Amino acid sequence: xSRPAIDxxxxxxxxxxxxxxxxxxxxxxxDGTAVGLTANSFNSVSLEPPMVLWSLSRSAKSMPVFxxxxxxxxxxxxxxxxxxxxxxxxxxxxxxxxxxxxSGIANLPLLSGCAARFQCRTSFRHDGGDxxxxxxxxxxxxxxxxxxxxxxxGQYALSARKGGLGKPRSARMAGTFSEDHLGxxxxxxxxxxxRPVRQQVHALGLTDxxxxxxxxxxxxxxxxxxxxxxxxxxxxNAAAALLADMGDMGLIARKxxxxxxxxxxxxxxxxxLHLMAASKAREADVLNVLGEVDTFAxxxxxxxxxxxxxxxxxxxxxxxxE
Amino acid sequence: xSRPAIDxxxxxxxxxxxxxxxxxxxxxxxDGTAVGLTANSFNSVSLEPPMVLWSLSRSAKSMPVFxxxxxxxxxxxxxxxxxxxxxxxxxxxxxxxxxxxxSGIANLPLLSGCAARFQCRTSFRHDGGDxxxxxxxxxxxxxxxxxxxxxxxGQYALSARKGGLGKPRSARMAGTFSEDHLGxxxxxxxxxxxRPVRQQVHALGLTDxxxxxxxxxxxxxxxxxxxxxxxxxxxxNAAAALLADMGDMGLIARKxxxxxxxxxxxxxxxxxLHLMAASKAREADVLNVLGEVDTFAxxxxxxxxxxxxxxxxxxxxxxxxE
Numbered sequence: 001x002s003r004p005a006i007d008x009x010x011x012x013x014x015x016x017x018x019x020x021x022x023x024x025x026x027x028x029x030x031d032g033t034a035v036g037l038t039a040n041s042f043n044s045v046s047l048e049p050p051m052v053l054w055s056l057s058r059s060a061k062s063m064p065v066f067x068x069x070x071x072x073x074x075x076x077x078x079x080x081x082x083x084x085x086x087x088x089x090x091x092x093x094x095x096x097x098x099x100x101x102x103s104g105i106a107n108l109p110l111l112s113g114c115a116a117r118f119q120c121r122t123s124f125r126h127d128g129g130d131x132x133x134x135x136x137x138x139x140x141x142x143x144x145x146x147x148x149x150x151x152x153x154g155q156y157a158l159s160a161r162k163g164g165l166g167k168p169r170s171a172r173m174a175g176t177f178s179e180d181h182l183g184x185x186x187x188x189x190x191x192x193x194x195r196p197v198r199q200q201v202h203a204l205g206l207t208d209x210x211x212x213x214x215x216x217x218x219x220x221x222x223x224x225x226x227x228x229x230x231x232x233x234x235x236x237n238a239a240a241a242l243l244a245d246m247g248d249m250g251l252i253a254r255k256x257x258x259x260x261x262x263x264x265x266x267x268x269x270x271x272x273l274h275l276m277a278a279s280k281a282r283e284a285d286v287l288n289v290l291g292e293v294d295t296f297a298x299x300x301x302x303x304x305x306x307x308x309x310x311x312x313x314x315x316x317x318x319x320x321x322e
Numbered sequence: 323x324s325r326p327a328i329d330x331x332x333x334x335x336x337x338x339x340x341x342x343x344x345x346x347x348x349x350x351x352x353d354g355t356a357v358g359l360t361a362n363s364f365n366s367v368s369l370e371p372p373m374v375l376w377s378l379s380r381s382a383k384s385m386p387v388f389x390x391x392x393x394x395x396x397x398x399x400x401x402x403x404x405x406x407x408x409x410x411x412x413x414x415x416x417x418x419x420x421x422x423x424x425s426g427i428a429n430l431p432l433l434s435g436c437a438a439r440f441q442c443r444t445s446f447r448h449d450g451g452d453x454x455x456x457x458x459x460x461x462x463x464x465x466x467x468x469x470x471x472x473x474x475x476g477q478y479a480l481s482a483r484k485g486g487l488g489k490p491r492s493a494r495m496a497g498t499f500s501e502d503h504l505g506x507x508x509x510x511x512x513x514x515x516x517r518p519v520r521q522q523v524h525a526l527g528l529t530d531x532x533x534x535x536x537x538x539x540x541x542x543x544x545x546x547x548x549x550x551x552x553x554x555x556x557x558x559n560a561a562a563a564l565l566a567d568m569g570d571m572g573l574i575a576r577k578x579x580x581x582x583x584x585x586x587x588x589x590x591x592x593x594x595l596h597l598m599a600a601s602k603a604r605e606a607d608v609l610n611v612l613g614e615v616d617t618f619a620x621x622x623x624x625x626x627x628x629x630x631x632x633x634x635x636x637x638x639x640x641x642x643x644e
Contacts, residue, residue, distance in 0.1 A: 006372045006460060006463070008369060008370075008372075010463075010465075011369070011372050011460065011463065012369070013465060014438045014440070014463045014464070014465035015366040015374075015438075017343070017398050017437040017438040017465050017466075017467075017468075017470060018342075018343040018345070018364060018365070018366070018398045018437075018438065018470070019341065019342065019343040019470045019472050019481055020340070020341065020342055020343065020365070021339070021340040021341045021342065021474075023340070040365075041365050041366060041367070042340060042365075043340070043342070043362075043363050043364075043365050043377070044337040044340070044363060045363070045377050045450040045451060045453050045455065046377075046450055046451025046452045046453050047330060047333070047334070047451075047452060048330075048451065048452050049451050049452075050328045050330075050333050050451075051450060051451040051453075052337070053377075053450065053455065055365070055367050055368075055375075076339050076340045079484070082484070115339040115340075116336045116337075116339040116340065118336070123451070124448065124449055124450075126446065126448040126449075126455065126457075127446055127448075127457075128367040128368055128373060128375065128446075128457055129367060129368025129369075129370065129371050129372075129373040129445070129457075129459075130368045130369060130370050130371075131367050131368045131373075133367065133375065133448065133455065133457070135448075135449075135450055135451075135455070137451075138328060138333065141328070141332075141333065141336045142336070143332075143335060143336035143339050144339075145339075145475075146339075148339055148340070148341045148474060149484075150341050150472070150481055150484075152343075152470060152481050153467075155483055155484070156483075156484040157481040157482060157483055157484050158481065158482045158483075158484050159341050159472050159474045159479040159480065159481055159482075160479055160480045160481075160482055160619045160622060160623055161477055161478075161479050161480075161626075162401070162404070162471075162472075162477070162478040162479050162480050162622070166629075168621075168625055169639045171540075172540060172541055173540060175595045175598060175599070176537075176540040176541075176594075176595070176598055177537065177540070177598060177601070179625065179639055180621050180625055181601065181602070181605060182515065182604075182605045182608055182617075182620075182621060182624075183515055183516065183519070183601040183602075183604060183605060184537075185621060185624035185625060185628060186508065186511050186512040186515050186516075186624065187512050187516065187534075188628050188632070188638075189508050189512075189624050189627050189628050190508040190509050190511075190512040191555075192627075192628065192631060192632040192635055193504065193505055193508050193631075194505065194508075194509065195555070195635070197505070215498075215499065215506075218493075218494060218495060218498040218499070219494055219498075233513075233517075272498075273497045273498070276497060276498055276499060277497070279499070279503065279505040280503070280505075282504075282505060283503065283504045283505060285631070286504060286627065286631055289627075289630050289631045290623070290626060290627060290630065290631070293474075293475070294623055294626065295504070297482050297619065297623060298504075298620070298623040298624070298627065299490075299502050299504060299507060300482065300484065301482055301612070301616060301619060301620040301623065302504075302507040302508065302511050302620070303490055303501065303502060303507060304483075304612060304616065305511050305514075305608065305611075305612060305620065306507060306510050306511050306514065307488075308611050308612065309514060309515075309607070309608055309611045309612075310510070310514040313514055313517070316510075317491040317501055
């Protein structure tokens with residue numbers, strides 16, 4: 001029975017719906033040159049003996065080297081190693097330039113900072129159509145709990161733990177918020193996070209706005225009243241009153257000029273670093289509760305939200321205009 | 323050279339650091355019985371001819387069936403198909419009971435609602451240690467853009483897009499915040515999200531705390547001053563002043579009793595639903611900017627943060643005590 005030919009493009013798209021981690025596979029050519037490439041065709045195969053597999057296009061430039069190689073190393077990339085993935089995915093050039101390499105079995109070139117590494121001896125090379133399937137016995141391996149880099153639908157992605165969370169509770173009346181309303185979640189998460197820091201802020205006689213101003217002054221070493229007003233989203237009067245209060249407390253000082261500029265005093269720096277340390281302790285706390293993978297995903301998504309949904313609002317990190 | 327035996331448990335953990343999608347593989351036994359199992363050992367192999375692979379333990383109960391089967395189907399599961407994954411991962415029982423099946427090539431049992439499906443003819447069965455590697459030529463396939471179910475480190479996960487986001491900007495001085503400090507991100511995201519709602523809140527003559535109180539009263543239809551104080555994290559005086567103000571505005575009314583309780587008036591309900599609609603419009607906005615997959619991941623992570631990192635703080639959704 002003859003079937004219509006499969007459209008290569010839609011086949012690739014369909015394959016892309018299967019998410020995978022990203023690996024870099026390395027080996028040494030007979031002349032000792034380090035060779036490597038990015039592959040997401042990796043997978044586990046056998047537990048006894050421990051074996052993994054990956055596949056390589058028969059037409060790949062590095063095929064002759066891998067066909068000869070007795071050993072290869074698989075590096076499972078961590079979420080922050082996207083540049084390594086890109087570097088080893090391109091063809092040609094010295095992919096290993098300026099990378100700090102470790103040396104593995106039979107001098108295998110090993111990369112650092114990965115989620116896991118497997119050093120293998122080639123057991124089988126199997127027919128896989130226009131690819132060759134390499135099955136390797138794992139001789140040595142190491143792993144960490146780093147968040148993994150994920151490839152899905154042609155894009156890099158992160159993973160976020162799904163299980164173990166009960167359903168969000170529903171709204172009690174039509175039109176009201178349910179527990180997964182984003183506005184509620186952001187406000188509540190912010191309030192919870194800030195609560196212990198806030199206690200210290202208030203104990204020092206500062207207001208929440210005062211604390212924000214101190215934080216801003218670590219980014220912009222000198223700030224005009226106009227900038228304070230616009231970055232804090234305050235009225236001119238409120239900004240002036242806040243600057244005056246903070247000056248009275250000895251936390252900021254005014255440098256005359258046109259316009260005048262405010263900067264942190266030594267006492268202001270001390271207080272700010274002390275409060276920021278409390279906030280960092282709070283972040284470390286969250287890391288313990290959510291774990292590294294989820295914390296990283298949360299921060300990435302929030303950063304995306306802040307950047308992509310806040311383009312109309314002042315960029316606190318921008319270099320101040322002179 | 324003899325090497326120390328590999329510890330099976332840490333080997334599995336290391337393998338788990340490679341994230342994968344989740345598939346269900348199905349076929350028909352010679353007697354026509356539908357057979358299926360969950361596998362994450364799937365991967366693409368060849369483009370011409372189109373081929374995929376997966377591997378199965380030689381000791382699997384279904385091995386005799388798959389060894390004989392000329393055809394098999396691979397289903398790439400979507401994020402909401404965790405129960406299908408669990409169902410086909412267990413051993414024995416009728417895994418297909420009460421599932422609406424479609425019929426594929428050679429009567430292959432096909433599941434619905436998947437991210438992608440591949441109908442294959444077995445091309446090779448290769449040696450893979452204690453597993454057999456099945457390579458199949460893809461004869462037919464279909465796919466959708468559903469968010470994929472992911473398996474990582476022994477848990478189900480979601481994916482969140484990573485690409486296209488520049489690096490977080492660093493702290494300008496040791497000890498200060500960088501752009502990815504969680505405290506900054508939460509506070510800024512909350513402020514950005516709330517800004518247009520806040521304008522409406524203030525235009526109505528309400529304070530931010532007043533708006534919080536109105537929202538709370540949609541969850542707890544009648545609230546004592548004591549509850550208001552504790553749920554809002556306010557002092558007794560501040561809570562009393564807020565309740566009095568809101569009463570003066572005609573938004574809440576006091577029902578005498580021991581203790582007295584406050585509830586929303588009709589006007590209070592109108593104002594609250596109006597403001598909540600503005601917040602929901604804001605959420606719809608974020609959905610447009612981040613997309614469905616990322617918004618879902620963000621909300622899941624925030625809910626986890628709120629639940630798991632706020633156990634010491636009042637549960638707003640709990641049923642009020644009588």
